[in-house]
Amino acid sequence: xxxxxxxxxxxxxxxxxxxxxxxxxxxxxxxxxxxxxxxxxxxxxxxxxxxxxxxxxxxxxxxxxxxxxxxxxxxxxxxxxxxxxxxxxxxxxxxxxxxxxxxxxxxxxxxxxxxxxxxxxxxxxxxxxxxxxxxxxxxxxxxxxxxxxxxxxxxxxxxxxxxxxxxxxxxxxxxxxxxxxxxxxxxxxxxxxxxxxxxxxxxxxxxxxxxxxxxxxxxxxxxxxxxxxxxxxxxxxxxxxxxxxxxxxxxxxxxxxxxxxxxxxxxxxxxxxxxxxxxxxxxxxxxxxxxxxxxxxxxxxxxxxxxxxxxxxxxxxxxxxxxxxxxxxxxxxxxxxxxxxxxxxxxxxxxxxxxx
Amino acid sequence: xxxxxxxxxxxxxxxxxxxxxxxxxxxxxxxxxxxxxxxxxxxxxxxxxxxxxxxxxxxxxxxxxxxxxxxxxxxxxxxxxxxxxxxxxxxxxxxxxxxxxxxxxxxxxxxxxxxxxxxxxxxxxxxxxxxxxxxxxxxxxxxxxxxxxxxxxxxxxxxxxxxxxxxxxxxxxxxxxxxxxxxxxxxxxxxxxxxxxxxxxxxxxxxxxxxxxxxxxxxxxxxxxxxxxxxxxxxxxxxxxxxxxxxxxxxxxxxxxxxxxxxxxxxxxxxxxxxxxxxxxxxxxxxxxxxxxxxxxxxxxxxxxxxxxxxxxxxxxxxxxxxxxxxxxx
Numbered sequence: 275x276x277x278x279x280x281x282x283x284x285x286x287x288x289x290x291x292x293x294x295x296x297x298x299x300x301x302x303x304x305x306x307x308x309x310x311x312x313x314x315x316x317x318x319x320x321x322x323x324x325x326x327x328x329x330x331x332x333x334x335x336x337x338x339x340x341x342x343x344x345x346x347x348x349x350x351x352x353x354x355x356x357x358x359x360x361x362x363x364x365x366x367x368x369x370x371x372x373x374x375x376x377x378x379x380x381x382x383x384x385x386x387x388x389x390x391x392x393x394x395x396x397x398x399x400x401x402x403x404x405x406x407x408x409x410x411x412x413x414x415x416x417x418x419x420x421x422x423x424x425x426x427x428x429x430x431x432x433x434x435x436x437x438x439x440x441x442x443x444x445x446x447x448x449x450x451x452x453x454x455x456x457x458x459x460x461x462x463x464x465x466x467x468x469x470x471x472x473x474x475x476x477x478x479x480x481x482x483x484x485x486x487x488x489x490x491x492x493x494x495x496x497x498x499x500x501x502x503x504x505x506x507x508x509x510x511x512x513x514x515x516x517x518x519x520x521x522x523x524x525x526x527x528x529x530x531x532x533x534x535x536x537x538x539x540x541x542x543x544x545x546x547x548x549x550x551x552x553x554x555x556x557x558x559x560x561x562x563x564x565x566x567x568x569x570x571x572x573x574x575x576x577x578x579x580x581x582x583x584x585x586x587x588x589x590x591x592x593x594x595x596x597x598x599x600x601x602x603x604x605x606x607x608x609x610x611x612x613x614x615x616x617x618x619x620x621x622x623x624x625x626x627x628x629x630x
Numbered sequence: 631x632x633x634x635x636x637x638x639x640x641x642x643x644x645x646x647x648x649x650x651x652x653x654x655x656x657x658x659x660x661x662x663x664x665x666x667x668x669x670x671x672x673x674x675x676x677x678x679x680x681x682x683x684x685x686x687x688x689x690x691x692x693x694x695x696x697x698x699x700x701x702x703x704x705x706x707x708x709x710x711x712x713x714x715x716x717x718x719x720x721x722x723x724x725x726x727x728x729x730x731x732x733x734x735x736x737x738x739x740x741x742x743x744x745x746x747x748x749x750x751x752x753x754x755x756x757x758x759x760x761x762x763x764x765x766x767x768x769x770x771x772x773x774x775x776x777x778x779x780x781x782x783x784x785x786x787x788x789x790x791x792x793x794x795x796x797x798x799x800x801x802x803x804x805x806x807x808x809x810x811x812x813x814x815x816x817x818x819x820x821x822x823x824x825x826x827x828x829x830x831x832x833x834x835x836x837x838x839x840x841x842x843x844x845x846x847x848x849x850x851x852x853x854x855x856x857x858x859x860x861x862x863x864x865x866x867x868x869x870x871x872x873x874x875x876x877x878x879x880x881x882x883x884x885x886x887x888x889x890x891x892x893x894x895x896x897x898x899x900x901x902x903x904x905x906x907x908x909x910x911x912x913x914x915x916x917x918x919x920x921x922x923x924x925x926x927x928x929x930x931x932x933x934x935x936x937x938x939x940x941x942x943x944x945x946x947x948x949x950x951x952x953x954x955x956x957x958x959x960x
Contacts, residue, residue, distance in 0.1 A: 421942020
């Protein structure tokens with residue numbers, strides 16, 4: 275009896291438990307609303323279905339959220355990812371639109387390479403401000419968030435650049451080995467990040483910097499270099515997401531590309547159980563978080579609700595997930611409803627709250 | 631602005647400015663330089679009405695930024711302000727459209743913002759969730775409510791609203807609007823509250839060091855809830871002023887306003903880590919944003935996106951300045 279209870283507490287106490295419950299509930303609600311929701315079929319060698327669509331559409335968010343996880347793990351935050359995505363998408367589309375043959379693979383690769391290079395520069399700018407000059411991350415990246423939108427509009431001259439390039443379109447809507455190409459890119463980046471951070475000491479070093487940058491420096495970690503690096507990686511991820519977003523619609527709109535994606539990415543990370551205070555990160559949680567957000571968005575669209583009203587549902591889910599995960603809330607709930615229950619798994623040691 | 635309530639006042643040369651006032655003075659200098667450039671470049675710029683127009687066009691932003699100053703002084707952040715402004719305007723427009731008496735509408739509109747702010751403050755304090763996430767949810771909620779009320783713009787034809795919008799208060803040759811007066815009153819009340827009341831002292835104390843404030847026995851929780859309520863109230867007033875300005879409620883209005891207000895507060899010299907800053911600085915910050923926009927409008931050849939790039943550059947300059955001042959202090 276007691277072992278069963280402990281085992282149950284072990285399952286419900288797992289950090290992925292509640293996010294997964296939310297995801298399953300969302301999927302179940304969709305299936306009730308539309309019974310064909312869960313069906314996946316193979317057409318012309320490509321997989322089709324709502325589930326595949328959700329994963330494909332969440333690919334850009336997964337990418338941005340992966341970079342954001344690493345940044346948040348160091349105790350930082352990157353508000354500029356949406357703007358970086360917009361700038362990079364705009365540059366790539368601008369370059370392609372100026373080529374005589376928009377379908378040339380070489381031109382597309384050059385465009386992507388140029389835009390990616392710009393992303394690295396933008397990430398380095400954030401990194402220098404945070405790691406070099408020591409500016410609070412939320413402010414340092416706010417600069418690029420505001421100015422980046424202006425830059426994206428500057429690149430496109432305030433117009434929407436439309437392109438007609440099959441190779442570039444592939445990034446967003448193409449298929450490879452029956453799977454949408456976007457999913458494969460997201461999967462590959464996830465694998466690379468996961469292997470680098472979980473199969474080497476890099477992940478632990480990043481967490482050490484987030485736990486206490488000064489202490490990790492004294493322990494021999496080049497904490498500034500690590501901090502610098504995560505902002506560059508975050509910008510690089512944002513750039514790839516920007517390519518996907520613009521490739522999806524074959525056009526670049528400096529105003530609209532990646533709008534609010536930084537907030538969605540931060541939400542995905544937080545829903546995944548990573549604390550904004552830094553020191554820990556959970557890549558699997560982040561991906562579940564991103565899937566929850568995309569499922570929510572897709573299902574709200576499927577129910578013919580205005581996209582803006584979808585925010586209402588998002589707000590409810592955000593608060594619910596955050597409350598469920600907040601130790602203070604759980605303690606209160608436990609005290610009130612199960613005063614005699616044995617103390618469950620010891621609450622995670624809480625870090626001193628850092629005002630965001 | 632000459633008092634330094636918390637810093638020790640030792641003997642010092644008269645030209646030495648207290649360090650916590652350096653950013654505000656830098657903003658003031660910048661504002662004067664920018665205005666000087668405007669006057670030297672464009673003849674019409676020296677017209678006093680240009681200055682009044684900056685106030686008229688940014689009255690609502692000023693009120694919202696004042697509320698944000700309170701939150702940022704405690705070391706928090708409120709991302710919901712833009713959405714609350716929009717929601718207030720939407721609620722007012724929709725209720726007025728239903729024929730509700732303007733006084734009742736005003737009351738309801740002024741209650742919704744603070745209620746949401748109070749709720750967010752409670753979640754932040756009692757459940758120890760970061761302000762960033764809670765106010766983000768508040769932002770989603772309020773923006774969702776806007777479209778839920780109506781997905782299209784609602785015009786306002788109410789007599790009280792139109793007269794408040796069109797009333798011109800003459801000052802010599804020039805005029806201001808009701809919004810400007812309301813904004814100035816809000817600024818005065820806020821400046822008094824921060825400088826001379828117990829609540830104001832608590833706000834600075836929490837921003838300086840929350841743990842110390844707690845150990846000193848200051849009502850940290852109550853104060854934190856209060857600042858988010860104040861920010862909500864300011865956003866609600868800002869929303870009403872905006873509905874005076876546009877005479878309509880639109881679901882997508884004031885998007886990105888939270889960034890403008892945060893930028894104004896930072897340019898005004900308030901530290902985002904909390905504990906240091908003045909309402910007067912925020913007023914200057916809003917004026918700087920207003921003058922940038924006016925300069926770009928006067929130029930005519932520059933496109934609107936330059937505003938964002940210039941604001942980004944200014945943010946960078948001021949944060950760097952704060953950082954340098956901070957380093958010297960150590």
